[in-house]
Amino acid sequence: MxxxxxxxxxxxxxxxxxxxxxxxxxxxxxxxxxxxxxxxxxxxxxxxxxxAVARPIEEFLDGAFSRLDERPADEPIVDAVMATLGGDMGREQMAVLCEVYAMTEDSPQLERMQLQLWNSAQQKLEDGLTVRLGAAAGELLVRALAGSLVACAKAAMRTAADSAAGRNPDPLSFHNHLLESIGLLRSGFNINGINHDPKDS
Amino acid sequence: MxxxxxxxxxxxxxxxxxxxxxxxxxxxxxxxxxxxxxxxxxxxxxxxxxxAVARPIEEFLDGAFSRLDERPADEPIVDAVMATLGGDMGREQMAVLCEVYAMTEDSPQLERMQLQLWNSAQQKLEDGLTVRLGAAAGELLVRALAGSLVACAKAAMRTAADSAAGRNPDPLSFHNHLLESIGLLRSGFNINGINHDPKDS
DNA sequence: GCCAAACTTGCACACAATGCAAACTTGCCC
DNA sequence: GGGCAAGTTTGCATTGTGTGCAAGTTTGGC
Missing domain, CATH: 1.10.10.60 (Homeodomain-like)
Known part of the structure; x- marks a missing residue:
């Protein structure tokens, strides 16, 4: 075999x-x-x-983040991430990803495994970012940015998994959520705009 | 006993x-x-x-993020996180945290354990954010923001651990890194500024 | 048909994790 | 100060994990 x-x-x-x-x-x-x-x-x-159960996730992340090298060096990072992570993905694959992601609820072991997979994806991203940003960017920036980008991807995945709970593997859902969350990240989450003391305005 | x-x-x-x-x-x-x-x-x-080994981390995160409830409701989130996470911490405790954090290199098991601890801290943060931001904020925003904040904290911790490698548990290092990384997050990491095609300027 | 490389298997072993019931400890009330 | 009750520790038995090792089996090329 x-x-x-x-x-x-x-x-x-x-x-x-x-x-x-x-x-x-x-x-x-x-x-x-x-x-x-x-x-x-x-x-x-x-x-x-x-x-074994989490292999689909591993393959997805591995695939996505190693495609990062192939992106043009002068492409803004965020676009590159969108392109690699949000790229073509079949309804099928999306469904499996969401399914496995959702199983986290029932098994701490599986949860830890997936956290580790996302974490090693983040490390790959850090490597990519270091190359892209060069010496201009400190370690702290690279780590925080990579972590934030991955956090956005995770948030998008989780939210997509939630909406797919009633059996509806919408393939675009993830892509859109990803787009939205990265948009938020880009704008600093409007941190300065939301949750200010009401009397401010 | x-x-x-x-x-x-x-x-x-x-x-x-x-x-x-x-x-x-x-x-x-x-x-x-x-x-x-x-x-x-x-x-x-x-x-x-x-x-058992990771208990210091657990206590630190548990303590920090449950103090979040005690912060005034109208305080900007970022400030609240800074106040709870970056709050008073002895040289002693900081040293242990860095030490344990650094041990992840040698033990995948320990790494997974810590990832899980940070993850459950993120969930606490999400709960806090949901309360603070109210209905104005969608799930996606809450998740992405919480994830990004935690990513900043992790980046700060990791970088602090790195500088403390040669035995120098600098208690302020973490606090400063935290401040810096959250500042970056606030400004969207200058994403629109860095790594643009050179011909832009 | 034969050989080497690639792959699979059984076995042995050390260790992890949990249920269960029997001990032991502690503090307290009379 | 005897004795009870709640809290805590322990031994034992059992099931399952994960890995080294050496002996099998399959595969493809020659």
Missing amino acids: NKQATRNAISAAALKLAREQGPGGFTVDTLADAAGVSRRTFFNYFPSIEA | NKQATRNAISAAALKLAREQGPGGFTVDTLADAAGVSRRTFFNYFPSIEA
Whole structure:
């Protein structure tokens, strides 16, 4: 069996079981069985059940953020992020992403796993930003900006997942939310405008 | 033994061992021994070694973000966050926070644990923001803003930890970095100013 | 058909985590 | 100061995780 095929078989089985029994509702043995491999082989591919379940997220983030290098160097960062993250994505993929994202509620393990994935995406973004911004930008700026951008993406994803709760994987929802949240970030969240003491005006 | 005292004994022992052998460099049995309790008792207090090691972070974040409720309702959010997060903190505590934060390098487990702690801090912040901003603010805004603020705090912490690497727990470093990164956030990171095509100017 | 490389498997082992019921400790009331 | 009740600790048993290792099995090229 091809290595890639095995990997797919495992993560597919993991997703299936997670749907049926909830993430964390089954053991590695069960999963290995369902995927048609031995327990040992499972561990050759994934270090934990959660890693297998979260693979769609990992692939999405990996794909998106490594496409960042291919963007023109003089493109404003925000546009580059929009282009890579918000790029073409099938209804299918979007649905899975939202689904897995939503499973976080039921499994702290899965939640941590996803947090880690987003975190390593942020690190990739920091690398990209460092290159783009050059010496002009301090470490602090790079980190805060990367973190904020990722936070916007997460917010967009979460909100998209919420609206898709009643089974409606709207593929554009994420894209629009992403656009909106990054717009907010761009304007400093109108921080100076909102929540001022009423007597100000 | 008082419950609180046991808790402290355990997390103190955990910190000590983590310093000596690295996080993840020892087993629960060792830790339980060092803390003077049984293995079973350890698990009555913490679900994992990492949770015990990361307790200082947890306490810091819990403390900071629950103080958020006590801030005047008409205070601008950013100021409130600065006041709660950047508030009084001893050299001692700062040093420990940086130390634990830095240990993430050596232990994915510990890294995930801390990510989760920051994440639940973000959720507290979201609740606070929802109250403060009222219906005027959509979910997306609240999430993106909370995420960005937390990202700034993390960036400040990380940068403070970096400068403290050569043993220099500078207590103000974090506060200043926090101030700076939130200033950046406020101005939308000058996104429209930096990294434009050179020919623009 | 054979060989080497790639891949899978079983086994053994150390450790994590939790339920349960039996101990032990503490403070307090009479 | 005996004894009760609540709070706390412990041992034991059990199930599951994750990894090294060495022996299998498959695959493709020659």
